[in-house]
Amino acid sequence: xxxxxxxxxxxxxxxxxxxxxxxxxxxxxxxxxxxxxxxxxxxxxxxxxxxxxxxxxxxxxxxxxxxxxxxxxxxxxxxxxxxxxxxxxxxxxxxxxxxxxxxxxxxxxxxxxxxxxxxxxxxxxxxxxxxxxxxxxxxxxxxxxxxxxxxxxxxxxxxxxxxxxxxxxxxxxxxxxxxxxxxxxxxxxxxxxxxxxxxxxxxxxxxxxxxxxxxxxxxxxxxxxxxxxxxxxxxxxxxxxxxxxxxxxxxxxxxxxxxxxxxxxxxxxxxxxxxxxxxxxxxxxxxxxxxxxxxxxxxxxxxxxxxxxxxxxxxxxxxxxxxxxxxxxxxxxxxxxxxxxxxxxxxxxxxxxxxxxxxxxxxxxxxxxxxxxxxxxxxxxxxxxxxxxxxxxxxxxxxxxxxxxx
Amino acid sequence: xxxxxxxxxxxxxxxxxxxxxxxxxxxxxxxxxxxxxxxxxxxxxxxxxxxxxxxxxxxxxxxxxxxxxxxxxxxxxxxxxxxxxxxxxxxxxxxxxxxxxxxxxxxxxxxx
Numbered sequence: 028x029x030x031x032x033x034x035x036x037x038x039x040x041x042x043x044x045x046x047x048x049x050x051x052x053x054x055x056x057x058x059x060x061x062x063x064x065x066x067x068x069x070x071x072x073x074x075x076x077x078x079x080x081x082x083x084x085x086x087x088x089x090x091x092x093x094x095x096x097x098x099x100x101x102x103x104x105x106x107x108x109x110x111x112x113x114x115x116x117x118x119x120x121x122x123x124x125x126x127x128x129x130x131x132x133x134x135x136x137x138x139x140x141x142x143x144x145x146x147x148x149x150x151x152x153x154x155x156x157x158x159x160x161x162x163x164x165x166x167x168x169x170x171x172x173x174x175x176x177x178x179x180x181x182x183x184x185x186x187x188x189x190x191x192x193x194x195x196x197x198x199x200x201x202x203x204x205x206x207x208x209x210x211x212x213x214x215x216x217x218x219x220x221x222x223x224x225x226x227x228x229x230x231x232x233x234x235x236x237x238x239x240x241x242x243x244x245x246x247x248x249x250x251x252x253x254x255x256x257x258x259x260x261x262x263x264x265x266x267x268x269x270x271x272x273x274x275x276x277x278x279x280x281x282x283x284x285x286x287x288x289x290x291x292x293x294x295x296x297x298x299x300x301x302x303x304x305x306x307x308x309x310x311x312x313x314x315x316x317x318x319x320x321x322x323x324x325x326x327x328x329x330x331x332x333x334x335x336x337x338x339x340x341x342x343x344x345x346x347x348x349x350x351x352x353x354x355x356x357x358x359x360x361x362x363x364x365x366x367x368x369x370x371x372x373x374x375x376x377x378x379x380x381x382x383x384x385x386x387x388x389x390x391x392x393x394x395x396x397x398x399x400x401x402x403x404x405x406x407x408x409x410x411x412x413x414x415x416x417x418x419x420x421x422x423x424x425x426x427x428x429x430x431x432x433x
Numbered sequence: 434x435x436x437x438x439x440x441x442x443x444x445x446x447x448x449x450x451x452x453x454x455x456x457x458x459x460x461x462x463x464x465x466x467x468x469x470x471x472x473x474x475x476x477x478x479x480x481x482x483x484x485x486x487x488x489x490x491x492x493x494x495x496x497x498x499x500x501x502x503x504x505x506x507x508x509x510x511x512x513x514x515x516x517x518x519x520x521x522x523x524x525x526x527x528x529x530x531x532x533x534x535x536x537x538x539x540x541x542x543x544x545x
Contacts, residue, residue, distance in 0.1 A: 219484035221477065286479055327481040339480060 029120035039245025043132035049234025056228030061420025063430035088167035093177030116176035143338030144202035185385035189246035191301025199345025204397035211335035232289035243303040257303035264315030268295020271319025294322035297347035305367040310358035356382030472520035
């Protein structure tokens, strides 16, 4: 046991928690003012609900002793046996509870990311049931495959330092499923749907950038050199992505925008997540810069594709996550972290193939289960609020309160 | 008595207010409003989604004054709010039937 490592991981857990309120502001600023509280509420209630789910059984499903590489067993039901002693399969220097609570914050933010695809129309009661089922049937197993001791994708050699696949591709493709099954907002494409408070969005992006140091550097699970590498990569990739988005937007549309820089920063944070502990800083800058470019182009393509992924979860998290996971297979380098692997550019093309497998498996599994869950909820509970409630806004219709009064 | 209602560019509020203050105008009411005239709207772009925004932000100033002061107030507002470009706004002048000061119950010019 090491007190420095323990302190670092606990502080990192608190940083990762802060990302979800940051995400609430990031998303909240982009919706119309009549839906601000519903958007904030979805983020905050996920913190509470998935927090409890994790303690009761989610942690055990994700990190309990592996059942054939596919799911954890119920050994840690209700956190029994999760105490102050280390869980040696993951870290010998921090308490099992520190590891568990650090992972809890990842389980929380992943479903919260999907919120951006369905804002302004998804019925709140159905939302709660969907998120609980998705966390249990999608997040927990996928986290086990990639990170769990004995997880089958981990055994295959897939590299995912802090959750590019488990968190971002997983949430991003579920967002695509949600946008397709739930359908567009009334007036999408004909009415102006202008963000109601971009300063709020920009503040949210800043909190995400700050919290992400816990997400990525904390994933070293120790206050050591690897944590410093992940911290440095996280920062410089994000700088590169903010610049990348701004430059390409400036070239394409003629003006650089604040929303673009904030979105680019988040795209960079997403893309560097799987790579943070495996690549050098110059590779990180390149990964980030290209993430800004690719995600901007993905966001531009959305109106042509016709689905209403309202706040671009697909364009930022799925595309950024895909690029990051594949880029890890290109730029990973054992000279940086010998517990990792060499990527294609360092003489090991096989690693790129392994990354592709992990990406495809996650895309297909998360998409299919998400569609099935939403279809079942559609016929049992209904997915959308009533049309007149959607026009009036979900704050009044679902919560009987408004965010702003004269 | 007349009510002078001026719709002006928001950034012209300060110079107009200062000029009216200097000529001893006793009070005014200011409202943030939106609208369009010959200037029409503008286009805004959010993550590549382009929207036509028809209503532009303006400021509405309302001043009630005795008849003999109306001309000079209108002149002052016109001078101070003008940039010479499209979108500078308009001034409307209405007759006022009565004014009552709530605190004292005074009416007419004494209440303005």
